[in-house]
Amino acid sequence: FIRFVVLINYPLYIRSVPTQGELKFHYTVHTSLDVVEEKISGVGKALADQRELYLGLLYPTEDYKVYGYVTNSKVKFVIVVDSSNTSLRDNEIRSMFRKLHNSFTDVMCNPFYNPGDPIQSKAFDSIVSTMMVQAC
Amino acid sequence: MDQGSAAGSGGTFISLSDTEQRCYSGLYALCQPDSSGKPAAGKVAELFRASQLPAETLHQVTEACGAKRLGYFGCGQFYVALKLMAAAQAGLPVRLESIAGELPLPVFVGITNELEMHYPNQPLTNESQSHILGSVAGSAPRPPADRPVLRHPDTSMDKQEAWSPPQSPGISPPRSPSAYRSYPYGAQRNGTDTLLAYDAKVPGRPSIPQENSSPSYYSVKLQPEQPVITRVASVERLVERVEVDYSDDPWRITEEQREYYTNQFRSLQPDLSALIMGTVAKNFFTKSKLPIPELSHIWELSDVDKDGALTFTEFCTAFHLIVARKNGYPLPETLPATLRPGFVEAGVVTAPPSEATLPLIVFDENMMPGANQLKILFGSVDLQVTSRPGVTAKQEARDESRKPEFSPKRIPEPHEKPIQHVSTLKPDSPQELDANMKSRTRPRSYSSTSIDDAMKKVEEPPTPPPRPQKTHSRASSLDLNKLFQQSGQGSRPSQHSLSAKSGWLPPPPALPPRPPATQIFSFLPGSEKSSQKAVQQPNFADFSKFREEQESSVRGLSTEDLTPPKSESTVVHQGHAPQKPVRRKLHPESQSATPPSATPYSAATLTKSSQRPPPKQKREIQMAIRKNRETNAVLTRLNSELQQQLKVVHRERVTLESQLELLRPVAST
Numbered sequence: 061f062i063r064f065v066v067l068i069n070y071p072l073y074i075r076s077v078p079t080q081g082e083l084k085f086h087y088t089v090h091t092s093l094d095v096v097e098e099k100i101s102g103v104g105k106a107l108a109d110q111r112e113l114y115l116g117l118l119y120p121t122e123d124y125k126v127y128g129y130v131t132n133s134k135v136k137f138v139i140v141v142d143s144s145n146t147s148l149r150d151n152e153i154r155s156m157f158r159k160l161h162n163s164f165t166d167v168m169c170n171p172f173y174n175p176g177d178p179i180q181s182k183a184f185d186s187i188v189s190t191m192m193v194q195a196c
Numbered sequence: 197m198d199q200g201s202a203a204g205s206g207g208t209f210i211s212l213s214d215t216e217q218r219c220y221s222g223l224y225a226l227c228q229p230d231s232s233g234k235p236a237a238g239k240v241a242e243l244f245r246a247s248q249l250p251a252e253t254l255h256q257v258t259e260a261c262g263a264k265r266l267g268y269f270g271c272g273q274f275y276v277a278l279k280l281m282a283a284a285q286a287g288l289p290v291r292l293e294s295i296a297g298e299l300p301l302p303v304f305v306g307i308t309n310e311l312e313m314h315y316p317n318q319p320l321t322n323e324s325q326s327h328i329l330g331s332v333a334g335s336a337p338r339p340p341a342d343r344p345v346l347r348h349p350d351t352s353m354d355k356q357e358a359w360s361p362p363q364s365p366g367i368s369p370p371r372s373p374s375a376y377r378s379y380p381y382g383a384q385r386n387g388t389d390t391l392l393a394y395d396a397k398v399p400g401r402p403s404i405p406q407e408n409s410s411p412s413y414y415s416v417k418l419q420p421e422q423p424v425i426t427r428v429a430s431v432e433r434l435v436e437r438v439e440v441d442y443s444d445d446p447w448r449i450t451e452e453q454r455e456y457y458t459n460q461f462r463s464l465q466p467d468l469s470a471l472i473m474g475t476v477a478k479n480f481f482t483k484s485k486l487p488i489p490e491l492s493h494i495w496e497l498s499d500v501d502k503d504g505a506l507t508f509t510e511f512c513t514a515f516h517l518i519v520a521r522k523n524g525y526p527l528p529e530t531l532p533a534t535l536r537p538g539f540v541e542a543g544v545v546t547a548p549p550s551e552a553t554l555p556l557i558v559f560d561e562n563m564m565p566g567a568n569q570l571k572i573l574f575g576s577v578d579l580q581v582t583s584r585p586g587v588t589a590k591q592e593a594r595d596e597s598r599k600p601e602f603s604p605k606r607i608p609e610p611h612e613k614p615i616q617h618v619s620t621l622k623p624d625s626p627q628e629l630d631a632n633m634k635s636r637t638r639p640r641s642y643s644s645t646s647i648d649d650a651m652k653k654v655e656e657p658p659t660p661p662p663r664p665q666k667t668h669s670r671a672s673s674l675d676l677n678k679l680f681q682q683s684g685q686g687s688r689p690s691q692h693s694l695s696a697k698s699g700w701l702p703p704p705p706a707l708p709p710r711p712p713a714t715q716i717f718s719f720l721p722g723s724e725k726s727s728q729k730a731v732q733q734p735n736f737a738d739f740s741k742f743r744e745e746q747e748s749s750v751r752g753l754s755t756e757d758l759t760p761p762k763s764e765s766t767v768v769h770q771g772h773a774p775q776k777p778v779r780r781k782l783h784p785e786s787q788s789a790t791p792p793s794a795t796p797y798s799a800a801t802l803t804k805s806s807q808r809p810p811p812k813q814k815r816e817i818q819m820a821i822r823k824n825r826e827t828n829a830v831l832t833r834l835n836s837e838l839q840q841q842l843k844v845v846h847r848e849r850v851t852l853e854s855q856l857e858l859l860r861p862v863a864s865t
Contacts, residue, residue: 165502166496166502169474169499169502169503169504170474170492170495170496170499170504171474171475171477171478171495171504172478172481172488172489172491172492172495173492180489180492181492181493181496182493182496182529183496
């Protein structure tokens with residue numbers, strides 16, 4: 061399975077394949093937020109310019125892997141994938157995040173979208189669907 | 197998102213959307229003559245074959261859906277199989293996971309599909325139609341990346357529905373050609389599409405869309421004689437379902453609409469080649485009172501370059517979508533081909549329909565393209581813009597000609613028509629048309645700017661009216677000036693003007709420096725050769741008194757001074773009551789002073805003048821005149837300044853008076 065979450069400290073968009081067991085994923089995602097925060101707090105290192113947008117594998121649990129990505133505007137993308145799904149490589153995850161980011165930017169460009177609203181864009185949904193299908 | 201029930205018996209939880217449910221149930225009914233609930237294997241096999249999937253895919257599908265296990269296609273397996281076929285047709289791997297998401301409906305060549313149609317129903321060819329149906333039903337998010345196939349059906353559907361309404365009479369021939377017809381439009385046709393289209397044409401098996409899965413239609417199956425029946429049925433259906441439509445595609449912008457959009461664009465952004473910013477567009481479109489999610493969707497559809505701003509074509513697209521939505525058309529999932537920006541440009545190349553030329557003209561005007569193209573475009577547009585009935589007639593003619601000729605010839609047809617227009621126009625002095633169009637369009641482009649300029653100009657005049665002259669109409673000044681100019685020193689005009697402006701507030705010049713007045717005072721007494729000077733002197737005296745009074749009043753207004761004099765001042769033309777007290781003191785003094793002083797002064801001057809010999813008198817008089825003039829000017833200015841001071845003082849007095857009024861009752865009680 062795979063699960064996409066877009067959030068700014070609260071979820072803006074959640075999409076999973078399959079749709080069961082969401083509660084567990086919610087928990088996972090929220091805990092992963094902590095890791096994200098830790099990573100982006102910089103720890104005094106080089107600040108914004110050097111900070112990698114792609115946060116990589118946040119932490120592997122026994123069941124699944126969580127990947128994180130944060131934009132410059134502190135919008136966080138989290139992908140949770142099944143650990144058994146070994147076909148997803150790191151660069152694939154990166155590309156997924158890039159696509160997510162691009163479509164998220166498109167959503168942002170829409171003047172009717174207020175930042176902070178849940179994302180209801182069909183275009184965004186379709187892109188996520190593509191990725192989900194590809195990942196499965 | 198996924199909705200609907202899961203297909204039960206297969207044991208796999210596959211969620212189906214409503215449309216899918218309907219479609220599958222229809223197909224199920226199609227394949228199920230067996231009362232026991234098992235679809236006939238033969239029918240199922242036919243159905244599978246009709247999906248045009250390769251054999252191994254079908255095997256996979258059969259395996260995946262579990263029919264092999266069961267030995268037959270139960271309802272659940274059937275549904276799963278259908279979904280898998282849809283997935284396979286969409287290019288996804290045939291696996292159960294693929295179908296967990298939403299997918300377009302599977303496409304079956306030659307099989308009737310029942311679907312919920314957004315748009316007016318179509319009796320048209322199986323192929324394109326099934327594409328259409330499949331794509332329409334798949335209105336759930338489709339993975340766009342690998343979906344050129346689906347996109348085309350969508351567009352072809354749009355086009356077809358475009359032509360389908362007017363098609364009612366002439367449906368039979370165009371059936372398969374219609375599919376073919378729609379294809380040339382899209383520049384992105386896949387080979388598969390055309391293949392399928394040809395497949396459609398070859399067997400000539402039309403598919404009928406259905407709202408209700410009436411078995412009767414289904415029973416009419418894949419036989420060659422089907423076309424007749426289906427055509428009839430579809431005609432009926434079409435006739436029933438045809439919505440009120442123009443001869444045009446609801447997704448095609450007519451030139452009237454285009455003009456309107458152009459004007460609206462101009463209202464937002466005078467330059468047609470520029471962009472409308474997102475916020476501006478948002479405010480504008482919000483006025484259409486469509487719900488925000490729909491507007492958001494419309495924006496997504498129309499902002500093709502995803503830059504957060506709308507070009508002119510994007511704006512037209514968005515506006516058109518809004519118009520369509522308001523008229524009840526549901527929003528498409530993807531941009532109809534006729535609304536895509538690419539469409540217009542393709543139209544340019546391939547002798548576009550007339551509507552497309554209009555924006556080009558506008559653009560062309562702005563961008564100054566080749567003259568020929570311009571002329572042609574101008575000509576055709578002008579032709580249509582000028583004569584509305586002619587336009588509609590032409591459009592209808594074109595459409596009707598399109599209807600029966602859904603052959604490959606249709607491609608050249610659009611070429612021909614505009615070319616015909618052009619050819620007919622060219623003899624008609626296209627330059628004249630050029631001029632017409634230019635005159636028509638240019639004013640449009642200039643009108644906004646000229647209006648802007650005019651508006652700006654209009655705005656400029658309302659600046660505060662120019663300061664009135666120094667001459668003003670204070671009663672005291674009037675009197676004084678009268679006194680000044682009794683001898684007619686040439687400032688009569690000013691006197692008249694002053695009298696005319698008796699009730700008119702003087703302009704408030706800056707407060708005069710006090711010294712000049714004193715200087716004047718000191719100066720004037722020195723020159724007293726004429727009666728005017730004599731007159732002036734009392735005025736100066738009065739002035740000094742006036743000034744003193746003013747100062748005193750400024751420092752400490754005493755109401756006693758103010759109240760009594762109100763009764764007086766008949767002589768004085770007064771705009772302000774508060775001036776009366778000052779005047780009162782002034783005037784009685786002036787009045788009292790001047791007469792007595794005038795006489796002695798005049799007597800003195802007279803005596804003086806009589807004493808002096810004539811030449812000296814002349815020179816002196818001239819000098820006196822000059823001095824008086826200067827004095828006059830200075831005094832006038834002084835007067836105005838003093839008036840200003842007076843106003844200020846008056847205001848203060850009013851406030852103090854009001855305060856006093858407030859205190860008075862308290863004091864009395």
